[in-house]
Amino acid sequence: MKRPVLFILLTSLSISLLSQTTGVKNITSTVNNQLEEARRTYIDLHQNPELSFMEFETAKKMAKNLKDMGFEVTSNVGGNGVVGVFKNGKGKTLLLRTDMDALPIKENTGLPFASQIMTKDFEGVEAPAMHACGHDIHMTTWLGTLKTLVKLKKEWQGTIVAIAQPAEEVSGGSNAMIADGLFKRFPKPDYALAYHVSAELPVGTIGYYPGAIFAGVNSIDIQVFGQGGHGAMPHTTIDPIVLASRMVLDFQTIVSREINPVHPAVVTVGSIHGGTKHNIIPDQVDMQLTVRFFSDETYQKILSALQRISRGIAISAGLPEEKWPIVKASNQFTPPVKNNSDLVLEAIKPMKQLLGNENVIQVEPLTVGEDFGKYGRTEENIPIALFWLGGVNKAKYQDHLENGTLLPGLHNSAFYPDFDPTYKTGVATMATTMIHLFNKKD
Numbered sequence: 001m002k003r004p005v006l007f008i009l010l011t012s013l014s015i016s017l018l019s020q021t022t023g024v025k026n027i028t029s030t031v032n033n034q035l036e037e038a039r040r041t042y043i044d045l046h047q048n049p050e051l052s053f054m055e056f057e058t059a060k061k062m063a064k065n066l067k068d069m070g071f072e073v074t075s076n077v078g079g080n081g082v083v084g085v086f087k088n089g090k091g092k093t094l095l096l097r098t099d100m101d102a103l104p105i106k107e108n109t110g111l112p113f114a115s116q117i118m119t120k121d122f123e124g125v126e127a128p129a130m131h132a133c134g135h136d137i138h139m140t141t142w143l144g145t146l147k148t149l150v151k152l153k154k155e156w157q158g159t160i161v162a163i164a165q166p167a168e169e170v171s172g173g174s175n176a177m178i179a180d181g182l183f184k185r186f187p188k189p190d191y192a193l194a195y196h197v198s199a200e201l202p203v204g205t206i207g208y209y210p211g212a213i214f215a216g217v218n219s220i221d222i223q224v225f226g227q228g229g230h231g232a233m234p235h236t237t238i239d240p241i242v243l244a245s246r247m248v249l250d251f252q253t254i255v256s257r258e259i260n261p262v263h264p265a266v267v268t269v270g271s272i273h274g275g276t277k278h279n280i281i282p283d284q285v286d287m288q289l290t291v292r293f294f295s296d297e298t299y300q301k302i303l304s305a306l307q308r309i310s311r312g313i314a315i316s317a318g319l320p321e322e323k324w325p326i327v328k329a330s331n332q333f334t335p336p337v338k339n340n341s342d343l344v345l346e347a348i349k350p351m352k353q354l355l356g357n358e359n360v361i362q363v364e365p366l367t368v369g370e371d372f373g374k375y376g377r378t379e380e381n382i383p384i385a386l387f388w389l390g391g392v393n394k395a396k397y398q399d400h401l402e403n404g405t406l407l408p409g410l411h412n413s414a415f416y417p418d419f420d421p422t423y424k425t426g427v428a429t430m431a432t433t434m435i436h437l438f439n440k441k442d
Contacts, residue, residue, distance in 0.1 A: 049102030078176030091158030095189035098142035134197035207388030217369030340383035391417030
């Protein structure tokens with residue numbers, strides 16, 4: 001990711017500059033007046049994380065907040081999903097999304113309000129829980145943006161569709177909400193917007209990319225079969241450990257020799273298991289892979305190559321067809337987050353006026369996954385835009401630049417954003433941008 005050399009810590013917002021972008025003169029005081037309450041909300045969410053598909057109490061909190069703001073609220077959309085609709089006259093419909101689920105990580109931030117939660121996941125397995133991906137700041141900023149828009153409703157016209165989505169971390173929540181009629185039961189959005197907090201950008205900055213900002217992701221399971229036997233007599237066996245090892249090496253040529261070099265892709269073997277004892281050659285080895293891609297065509301090429309290579313190695317070893325490897329793609333396919341270029345380039349106009357050009361930064365795409373991309377792949381063909389929200393403390397970021405000090409990344413047990421400036425930047429920027437989009441004449 002490109003890192004800015006110059007940046008401005010956003011501690012106060014220029015009323016005159018905001019007036020130029022949206023005609024709203026009191027957005028600064030609106031955001032500042034929310035800060036203490038927002039901090040309490042953030043601490044509560046941070047201390048009480050819930051894992052994917054288990055966001056029962058979190059969803060109740062989101063629904064109550066929406067109702068208190070005057071939204072028409074529907075709960076249990078696609079599981080724990082919450083949808084709020086706020087109608088404010090004729091105009092565009094904008095969707096603003098947050099995610100709610102936490103990760104099974106034991107927190108190591110040292111914060112006085114660190115999570116101490118031990119909970120059970122969807123399968124009943126006990127695990128610690130932590131908002132190590134920043135969904136707590138996502139929710140708090142989402143609520144703050146909505147409160148600001150409601151308070152300033154005289155400055156815009158249209159409809160807000162606010163969604164609090166479950167199970168982003170396992171890429172199930174967006175599909176579930178769409179399948180439960182998100183775009184049939186509620187107003188169809190003209191645009192869909194979202195933030196993701198950044199562990200690499202400093203507070204006071206926004207990162208954007210006018211295209212596929214995050215990669216598509218899928219998990220692949222491969223069962224490699226052989227003919228087991230005594231480790232002292234390998235000539236009487238067909239060793240699946242050796243076959244799997246050959247596959248691991250040959251899979252490395254998929255990206256380097258089969259995918260167009262200008263089309264990024266990743267094929268990683270993350271797990272390989274087989275055998276029970278030193279002197280036994282097993283009958284089977286199981287492999288688990290993750291693949292990353294920025295187009296459906298690249299994904300299909302990777303999948304086809306995995307099948308062809310693994311089958312070819314089995315055939316070369318003399319295995320009959322019934323013992324050829326089984327290559328199975330997960331049903332948790334996550335497409336790339338393909339930002340609509342026109343929407344992104346329009347949205348960054350008020351962002352740049354608000355924060356300064358140097359603080360609205362075009363970043364490089366990353367091969368992480370995010371299921372927000374699914375909202376842009378339905379038959380409704382909704383333009384989407386996801387932005388990075390800088391979350392790194394100013395002093396820590398400067399130390400990183402000057403001394404190379406490592407910054408805790410997303411999904412790290414020590415990660416947390418610098419709340420006050422992250423919240424102020426996030427709410428002011430998103431509210432300003434949405435008012436700009438509401439008021440823009442087509």
